[in-house]
Amino acid sequence: MFLELKKGGRVKGKSVIVWLIIIGAGVAGYRHLPSYYNPFVPLRLSDPPGKITQFKLRKLEPAQCAALLVEANQQGLITAQPVADSKGTCPLTNAVRVRDFGPVKLSSSFLASCPLALSSALFVQQQARPLTQQFMASELVRIEHLGSYACRNIYHRENARLSEHATADALDISGFRLANGQQVSVLRGWKVEKTQPWLQAMLSASCNYYGNGLGPNYNAAHANHFHLGMRGYGLCR
Secondary structure (H helix, E strand, C coil), X not given: CHHHHHHHHHHHHHHHHHHHHHHHHHHHHHHCCCHHHCCCCCCCCCCCCXXXXXXXXXXXXXXXXXXXXXXXXXXXXXXXXXXXXXXXXXXXXXXXXXXXXXXXXXXXXXXECHHHHHHHHHHHHHHXXXXXXXHHCCCEEEEEEEECCCCCEHXXXXXXXXXXXXXXXXXXXXXXXXXXXXXXXXXXXXXXXXXXXXXXXXXXXXXXXXXXXXXXXXXXXXXXXXXXXXXXXXXXX
């Protein structure tokens, strides 16, 4: 019996040592994780797309977002200027007016919350531009949109909750213009064999930046545009 206990003690001791080694390796590995894989390291503009980046975008404090947006302006990823806070039924706080995404121009400027502006700048730089080159063999030069800020309820229903547009937390993109002169609308391009894979890839890629990305497959109300909004955690369809 003494020998059995002794053996058991040795086995338990070895198990503890093994677990300590595993835990130590885990802690050491965590400390040496690239910053973009570490959810507790602040977001950087150079972080690649993915769930960790999306998580960091969702958790940004207002001051962090504002600082990153200033940096994005300096790097030429976006041209955005602060606008005065507004009151009323749909007040805006810390909103900006977005004029372009660097080399990618807009059909018109639009109002955006800081998270929408920053997420859009990263989406255009990291996904929309490369995907356009990959699928269409041309540069993306212009984004057509239907607007962002509108003081209304979802689907304009009287008893529905406020839309994301009421807080400038959503942008409706209706089409794109390429450097080769081609213009592609979401309404028509979604049904065309040449452009459908590209548009589907663009909408799918938006999941890494926005809370939701809704397109023609979602419902008839989105047949002619991509609704890119900040609510949620990556619902794209």
